[in-house]
Amino acid sequence: MATHEALLSVDGLHVSYGTKEVLRGIDYSISEGEVVAVLGANGSGKSTSLNTISGFVAPSAGKIVFGGADITGHPTHKIFRHGVIQVSQARDLFPGLTVEHNLRLGATIRNRDQEEEYLERVFNYFPRLSERRGQLARTLSGGEQQMVALGRAVMAKPRLLLLDEPSGGLAPHFINEIGTIIHAMKDDGATMLMVEQNLSLAFKVADRFIILRDGVVSDGGFVKSLEGNHEEIVRTIYL
Numbered sequence: 001m002a003t004h005e006a007l008l009s010v011d012g013l014h015v016s017y018g019t020k021e022v023l024r025g026i027d028y029s030i031s032e033g034e035v036v037a038v039l040g041a042n043g044s045g046k047s048t049s050l051n052t053i054s055g056f057v058a059p060s061a062g063k064i065v066f067g068g069a070d071i072t073g074h075p076t077h078k079i080f081r082h083g084v085i086q087v088s089q090a091r092d093l094f095p096g097l098t099v100e101h102n103l104r105l106g107a108t109i110r111n112r113d114q115e116e117e118y119l120e121r122v123f124n125y126f127p128r129l130s131e132r133r134g135q136l137a138r139t140l141s142g143g144e145q146q147m148v149a150l151g152r153a154v155m156a157k158p159r160l161l162l163l164d165e166p167s168g169g170l171a172p173h174f175i176n177e178i179g180t181i182i183h184a185m186k187d188d189g190a191t192m193l194m195v196e197q198n199l200s201l202a203f204k205v206a207d208r209f210i211i212l213r214d215g216v217v218s219d220g221g222f223v224k225s226l227e228g229n230h231e232e233i234v235r236t237i238y239l
Contacts, residue, residue, distance in 0.1 A: 006065075007032045007191055008053070008160060013062035015045070015052050022048045024215040025062065030160070035182075035192045037206035037223075039199070041237055044212040046195040047089070050162045053193070054086040055079040067159065081110065083159030089168050091149040095138035099129055102137050102148050106155030114157065122151040125181050143174030150181065161185075163194040167201050179204050199233065211236055 006029040015023040023045045030036050038046045051057040053064055055076035064072045071079050093102050103122055107115040123130035126147045132140065137148060146166060153161055166182065167175045175198060182205045186192065196202040202209065203223050210220035211233070219236050226233070 005032055006030065007034075007067060008193070009063075009065045010049070010053070011063045011065070013049070013052060013064065014060045015048050015057055016060050022215055023052070023059075026212065026215070026217050028210050028217060028220070030191060030193055033189050033191055034208065035186050035190075035194065035206045037202035037209040038193065038195045038212060039197075039202060039209055039233070039237055040212035045215045046212055047164050049212070050086060050164050050193065050195055053079075054084055054162055056086075080156075083110065083157065084162065085153045085156045085158035085160070086162040087149050087153050087164065087166065089165045091145050093137045093145055093148055093152075096136060098134050098136055099140070099148055100133040103129070103151050103155050106152035107157075109156070111155060111157040115155070118155050118157065122154050125154065125184060126151055141174075143170050143177065146170060146174070146178060147181070150178070154185070159191065161190060161192045163192055163196075165195055165197060167196060167198040175201055209233075213237070 008030040010026060010028050013023050013026045014021065026049060038049060040046050048057060052059050055074055058073050062072070063070065066082055066084060069082065071082060103119060104115060107118060111118055128144060129147055129151055132144065137145060140148065150166070166178055170178065179201045182192070186205055194202065194206065203226065206223050208220065208222050211218050
């Protein structure tokens with residue numbers, strides 16, 4: 001359950017790629033234990049917002065505060081040490097390493113002391129990975145690789161998980177499975193900011209949503225208030 005204390009605050013964030021301004025002064029915050037879905041059409045700035053929070057992209061203006069610390073423009077490795085852990089669309093696994101070795105790499109910097117405990121936690125979330133712990137990552141299906149990427153992020157003991165299109169390229173049964181796992185992580189108190197095109201998945205796990213349109217926050221609200229009617233959201237995003 002989310003509290004009223006903001007873990008992450010984004011204030012007036014501007015980002016440009018060359019002469020193209022992608023984010024034009026966005027503002028939002030996330031409370032501890034909350035799951036927020038970032039929605040929007042392609043090119044609206046969703047992934048850029050995550051990449052800026054995690055330090056992969058430098059903002060041209062604005063402020064990012066995490067856990068009371070100003071992390072605006074900090075390098076990625078320093079933001080990682082604060083506990084902001086991103087799972088990218090590319091997954092970034094080591095294909096020649098086993099499932100278990102990929103997972104253990106997640107604990108190398110932030111969570112050495114609790115590595116075994118968190119490995120067991122990951123296998124509880126992803127029983128399929130326990131069965132494949134000695135299998136090379138490159139031999140896994142796309143859905144299984146996504147599970148490894150999520151599991152490796154959990155191994156880093158995140159304070160905030162940034163998920164960029166966790167359903168991207170997955171078969172429907174894997175999307176359902178990933179959704180169930182993300183929901184279980186949420187029930188255990190995880191704080192997540194999730195970019196997602198699949199509205200069914202987004203509204204299954206999120207407490208709140210924000211909609212980006214042309215680099216600004218155009219709308220948002222609580223998922224519970226939608227009562228299963230997503231037509232207005234679709235119109236807001238795509239029309």
